[in-house]
Amino acid sequence: MKKLSFKILMSFMLFTLFLGACKEEEFQIPTASDQLQNDLIKRSLGPNIVGGTIEFAYAAGIVPEKGKLSSMTVEASIAGATGTYMDNKFYNTNNTGVDVGTAVGDPSTTTGKTTQVVYTGNFSAATLRYYYKIPEEARGKSISFTFTAKASNGETISYQAGPYEIRSMDMQLDLIAKDGTDCFISIADMKVYNATFAAANPDKIDLIYLYRALTNVTYLHSLVAPTADPIYWPTFTMPTGLKNKSKIVKAFTVRDQQLARIQYGVFVDDVDLRSKDFADAPDFAINVKAEGGVWVQTADGKYNAYIYINTVNNTTKEMRISVKRLAIR
């Protein structure tokens, strides 16, 4: 009998637990705070590179009856380079899909680490965009930001963002290599030179761009090191003194978003450049294609780079490339 009572009691308790667990909680509309509020999103993606831009959207709002926004301020831990600013407009998209800006005050002013927009209009809520141009002194360091909004009733609110690591690599976009003229590529300088410069500065030339429409084989757009077997630079006169044996590894699906600026969410980061294996890599890459690329290590082992091929043109015999480069020693 005792055992039976215990079983009944246990069953009752389980049943009660089951009922409790199934209780429906009714949704309640949250009550809005009547204080000054803010929020932030980081709009830019991918590694933060010197010379590049970090973009944020900072929003603040207050109940209209309590006051208006009077200013928005951003303080960076390292002063931004020229070109750092906060947009003095907020945007809404009209029915044709175009973003239409509404100015909240005068254009921002930047003094040292601080960028500010002072509101002159009658606004209780707005989202402003902040563009931080990454300076040279931030290379390899971390930066953080303090976003602050002030209201006319004296309320102040802040939002801490970061830290964000600034990469050690460099980036250069849209270099044009042209067969027969500007075809000598320097990774150290991240520039394309002509034969006269190459002959005068042979140590700087890591790659040569060539276009050949050969009959029996597919050569088309190719990148070769000066030391490559002459069969890989047909009908080309190599300037004397060029001797860099660059290591080249072909790539095809590395469509870095910062270099390509197309839809793929792929990013080449410091760690990729640092850890790329160049063992047994050749000194030529024949028939490279648009949206492909090559990993390159300079002959002195100082730089590892990734060259993305944005476009190739068989008629003008040229190639548009973008480069990410990391000094590895």
Added chain:
Amino acid sequence: MKKIFILQFILALFVIVSCKKDYPIDKDGLLITNRADCYVSNFELLGADFQTVRTKAATIDTTAQTINVEVLYGTDLKNLYPQFSLVVDAILDPKIVGKVDFSDLSKPKEWTVVSGNRKVRKTYKVYLTVKQ
């Protein structure tokens, strides 16, 4: 009480029977089956960019046990990734675990296909030629 013991005995028998292995497995956990077929059905060769370097389909001679592949002009022969398609249940020996150096064209690379029953072994030679 006696009934319970009988029931337990039957249950134990069921467990033992259900755990019996139908087929043996090899050291990689792959089934050793009854199939004696042993051949390469397809061959692919990828470059460092994981794109094909073949100029056309590889010629596979299952009698002579050879594979002839012509690769593109300018192919980096030291860093290639071969891919074999084999008959059902067969395995490749040695396994391909990374890039393979084909730069010495005078010495064809060799791989052995082992049948599903692991009793038939056929060694294939892979000959590369570069389009000129």
